[in-house]
Amino acid sequence: MIKLKHLLVLFRHLTIxxxxxxxxxxxxxxxxxxxxxxxxxxxxxxxxxxxSEDITFQLFPEYHIFGNLHSIVFDKPSEFYxxxxxxxxxxxxxxxxxxxxxxxxxxVSVINKxxxxxxxxxxxxxxxQGFVFLSPEERYQKYxxxxxNVVGRAPDKYIAHVLGITPVSLSxxxxxxxxxxxxxxxx
Amino acid sequence: MIKLKHLLVLFRHLTIxxxxxxxxxxxxxxxxxxxxxxxxxxxxxxxxxxxSEDITFQLFPEYHIFGNLHSIVFDKPSEFYxxxxxxxxxxxxxxxxxxxxxxxxxxVSVINKxxxxxxxxxxxxxxxQGFVFLSPEERYQKYxxxxxNVVGRAPDKYIAHVLGITPVSLSxxxxxxxxxxxxxxxx
DNA sequence: TCCATTTCTTATCTTTTGTTAATGTGTTTA
DNA sequence: TAAACACATTAACAAAAGATAAGAAATGGA
Numbered sequence: 510m511i512k513l514k515h516l517l518v519l520f521r522h523l524t525i526x527x528x529x530x531x532x533x534x535x536x537x538x539x540x541x542x543x544x545x546x547x548x549x550x551x552x553x554x555x556x557x558x559x560x561s562e563d564i565t566f567q568l569f570p571e572y573h574i575f576g577n578l579h580s581i582v583f584d585k586p587s588e589f590y591x592x593x594x595x596x597x598x599x600x601x602x603x604x605x606x607x608x609x610x611x612x613x614x615x616x617v618s619v620i621n622k623x624x625x626x627x628x629x630x631x632x633x634x635x636x637x638q639g640f641v642f643l644s645p646e647e648r649y650q651k652y653x654x655x656x657x658n659v660v661g662r663a664p665d666k667y668i669a670h671v672l673g674i675t676p677v678s679l680s681x682x683x684x685x686x687x688x689x690x691x692x693x694x695x696x
Numbered sequence: 697m698i699k700l701k702h703l704l705v706l707f708r709h710l711t712i713x714x715x716x717x718x719x720x721x722x723x724x725x726x727x728x729x730x731x732x733x734x735x736x737x738x739x740x741x742x743x744x745x746x747x748s749e750d751i752t753f754q755l756f757p758e759y760h761i762f763g764n765l766h767s768i769v770f771d772k773p774s775e776f777y778x779x780x781x782x783x784x785x786x787x788x789x790x791x792x793x794x795x796x797x798x799x800x801x802x803x804v805s806v807i808n809k810x811x812x813x814x815x816x817x818x819x820x821x822x823x824x825q826g827f828v829f830l831s832p833e834e835r836y837q838k839y840x841x842x843x844x845n846v847v848g849r850a851p852d853k854y855i856a857h858v859l860g861i862t863p864v865s866l867s868x869x870x871x872x873x874x875x876x877x878x879x880x881x882x883x
Numbered sequence: 884t885c886c887a888t889t890t891c892t893t894a895t896c897t898t899t900t901g902t903t904a905a906t907g908t909g910t911t912t913a
Numbered sequence: 914t915a916a917a918c919a920c921a922t923t924a925a926c927a928a929a930a931g932a933t934a935a936g937a938a939a940t941g942g943a
Contacts, residue, residue: 556829566828578821582814626813627769633820634765640827640860641753642743644931645900664920673827678900680922831901832930851890865930867892872929 513572523600528593535577535591542604544576544625545569550597551659553667554589565667567632568594570658574628576604594663645674646682700759710787715780722764722778729791731763731812732756737784738846740854741776752854754819755781757845761815763791781850832861833869 523546528534534545534552545552552569566589569575577587581604607625639648649672653660660668669679710733715721721732721739732739739756753776756762764774768791794812826835836859840847847855852870853863861869 564829566825582817582821623813626810626817630769630813630817630820633817633824634769637820637823637827638753640824641857642751666920670828675901676921677902677923681899684922853890862931863891864893864932868930871892 523602525598526601527598528596530593530595530597532597533590533592534599535587535589537588537590538586539577540580540586542577542581544574544581544602544604544607545591546600547571547573547575548598548600550593550595550599551663552591552597552599553594553663554591555670556589565670568656568659568663568667568671570656570662574625576629578629594667640673645672645678646685648672649679649682650686710789712785713788714785715783717780717782717784719784720777720779721786722774722776724775724777725773726764727767727773729764729768731761731768731789731791731794732778733787734758734760734762735785735787737780737782737786738850739778739784739786740781740850741778742857743776752857755843755846755850755854755858757843757849761812763816765816781854827860832859832865833872835859836866836869837873 525548526534535541535543537557547569549571551571552573552575554566554569554575555563556566557563567575575591577591579585579587579589639651643651649668652668652672665679665683666676669676672679674682712735713721722728722730724744734756736758738758739760739762741753741756741762742750743753744750754762762778764778766772766774766776826838830838836855839855839859852866856863856866859866
């Protein structure tokens, strides 16, 4: 059984970076293979296209791991930006150095080598399940349950895109849920 | 660079199973950790709930890898059934034996140990990107492009659920696309 | 070949979403 | 404090999707 405490011990050995809101960890086009552990604050990944606005792909609050997956997994340049949306502190390590850590630090060997892989895969797989089996409203309810430390903290417009809907639609969903819960719409 | 040829060599050493249409490889609730390589035919994973019909989660044509991910990644019982929807031939191996293969067979060591992991993650990650950035219609167009050997072969109702929409809606999308392409609707 | 079953399409209606824009409501900062 | 800005909500309309049902087409067996 792996505890966050163990993961924390591991990342304590790594590079610490403290940034202001708005700072970018990874830019589109970059190919550096880095892993990040969010110790404090929040990070969002987003995609920019010519025609439309930024579209947020994922939000990473404390104790979440993110990285340039396009580079790490697919050996391609990053398609996303990764930006702090709060004053944020992260632990960073180069991905290729990452697995060496296990050899050099016997005290962190409690952490299964594939733990990070599984965690990241877990994120993606669970999201796909949400898109296939749940309605947008159910998806939001699940998100509130799974990420109570994100909802009400990150802007709703970010959460909306994570859920695959527009901010306007999410606002209506929230209003709909409030009506259901209280029995009557609060004007 | 890993080629399908190499993967094929690897799986040639494994258990071969040939089944009829309708046979089930993995049942909901099972915890066996197995990897499958589809050599011929097609497999679908699906979820059954009390109220609604089966909902197809994914389709695996030739040269695709599938497995009991709920067990392999999360150490939980499978939530899905995995069923052949055509006469199908698969190569099977127990997941824990899988990585031993690399040690015992130097001739297949060209295959990166993490290749399978990356492939499976790729599937999930790309799907999430589709759900976040594309409309249902665009998602279908992309699916046709990415899986031409599935479209027109597997029932559309399966593909619809994979794309997160209803079979009726997919039928309308197909009709809409046909109208756009030909300029006029064929009655 | 014929019948039964499954799948796909079409229609109707309701609900939800996307889009755009206007209006509130805070927050920041100059 | 006032102005500027970002975000959330609401409204109005068009477009799309869900649900249900009926009919057409395709498929599979006997």
